[in-house]
Amino acid sequence: MIIVHGVLLVVKDQRSRAQVLMQEMATASRLEAGCISYEFYASLTNPRQFLLFQEWASVEALQDHFQTAHMEIFLEQLPDILDGEIVTRRYEVRQQQGRSQALGEVDAEPERSPSAPEMSVPKIIH
Numbered sequence: 744m745i746i747v748h749g750v751l752l753v754v755k756d757q758r759s760r761a762q763v764l765m766q767e768m769a770t771a772s773r774l775e776a777g778c779i780s781y782e783f784y785a786s787l788t789n790p791r792q793f794l795l796f797q798e799w800a801s802v803e804a805l806q807d808h809f810q811t812a813h814m815e816i817f818l819e820q821l822p823d824i825l826d827g828e829i830v831t832r833r834y835e836v837r838q839q840q841g842r843s844q845a846l847g848e849v850d851a852e853p854e855r856s857p858s859a860p861e862m863s864v865p866k867i868i869h
Contacts, residue, residue, distance in 0.1 A: 744779065744798055744800060744801075744835070745797075745798070745799040745800075745801065745802055745804075745805050745833060745834070746797065746798055746799075746833070746834040747796070747797040747798075747805070747831055747832070747834075748794070748795070748797075748833075748834070749796075749831035750792065750794055750795070750829070750830050750831075751792070751795065751825060751827075751830075752789075752791050752792050752793075752825065752826045752827050753792075753793065753826060754791075754823075754824055754825070757824040758791065760823075760824055761793070762785075764820055764824065765783040765793065766783075767813070767817075768781075768783075768813060768814075768817045769781050769782055771813035772797070772808060772811075772813065772814075775804070775807065775808055775811065777799050777803070777804020777807070778797070778798075778799060778800075778804065779799060780796065781796075781797045781798075782795075782796050783795055784796065791826065795831070802835075805833075
């Protein structure tokens, strides 16, 4: 699975237009093959800041997404609404030994006392 995380800042008087564009983009993208989730979230502390969060079944599905008509339309309109650049990060999550693991994650077991029962401890990955 591929996860894309992005942060964008919109021009103050373009927030409403930006929200419409984001809604259209998210709706169209969710219909694509390989799209697991696609969402924009508004910041609680900065009304001009939005978070983009996407999950894709594969790198190929993400690459196909970049070739869609709705992506082309979205990219054409972005310069009018953005205040700066979109900063994105891409993560690849792979199944390993029966659990999901993000690339770059250290595969370390939590410390336990000899009498502590075996338990699964979820990892938080930043």
